[in-house]
Ligand code: SF4
Ligand code: SF4
């Protein structure tokens with residue numbers, strides 16, 4: 001079957017889309033198609049890849065807007081999924097593009113270093129004694145060890161798209177959680193503190209990082225775990241954590257969310273700056289500051305759910 005790949009190209013500030021027609025061969029992946037184009041149609045097409053087996057993370061690109069590992073994604077599956085013999089291939093989003101499908105990882109590694117991505121071993125460990133832990137403790141962060149730094153989660157992250165200046169990449173939070181969860185590490189705050197300072201509470205919770213990670217990691221859940229750890233470590237005194245606490249308190253006390261109190265409890269007197277916004281909400285019926293929030297009749301059931309949730313590790 002003939003197919004067309006519309007590839008986003010860029011070189012020295014110029015950008016264009018170039019069409020390549022080729023025959024869809026049995027078992028052809030996105031990467032093998034790119035290699036075929038480079039070898040037979042256009043040697044100037046540039047992309048990165050190494051292992052060709054889903055291990056090195058170098059080959060991630062976007063197909064029809066979705067991040068995939070090129071070496072592990074059969075083109076035939078995509079043709080079926082999109083019901084089209086024409087597919088677009090572009091570099092990962094939320095990266096600076098160096099050339100064609102090649103993106104710049106340097107700023108991402110700079111961010112990765114911020115959360116100290118290395119074990120801070122407890123004092124009881126030594127070269128002679130080793131650095132052992134139980135299989136159960138290993139399991140607590142095992143999944144996080146499987147990140148291959150492919151960047152798919154970054155490409156899909158809606159918070160990074162909106163503003164990446166005050167937010168670490170999803171895989172960086174996943175890496176921070178890896179060390180926070182490692183029983184051998186003595187300095188949780190070395191990883192947690194920079195995560196808080198660099199946007200831990202700014203995640204939109206859109207779940208795209210979890211949905212698109214080719215290795216099944218769940219950075220969104222790791223962000224939640226790090227947030228819980230901030231409460232355990234009594235680091236919870238910022239707008240994000242105060243908002244979460246105010247939300248929780250309302251639900252526990254009445255079973256309802258009191259939007260009027262929420263703003264004040266989250267931002268204190270600073271919430272006065274939002275009066276024009278509050279006024280607009282009042283006009284649309286979203287906010288009713290003089291209405292008493294009634295306790296729902298089944299509040300005890302809500303409280304039972306909340307205490308059960310607290311027991312979940
Ligand atoms: S859940 Fe958070 S970190 Fe994950 S993609 Fe959405 S905004 Fe980004
Ligand atoms: S968390 Fe998943 S999607 Fe993100 S870089 Fe690691 S392997 Fe890739």
Ligand code: FES
Pocket residue numbers: 049050051052053054055056057058059060069070071072
């Ligand atoms: S080439 Fe290594 S993961 Fe695709």
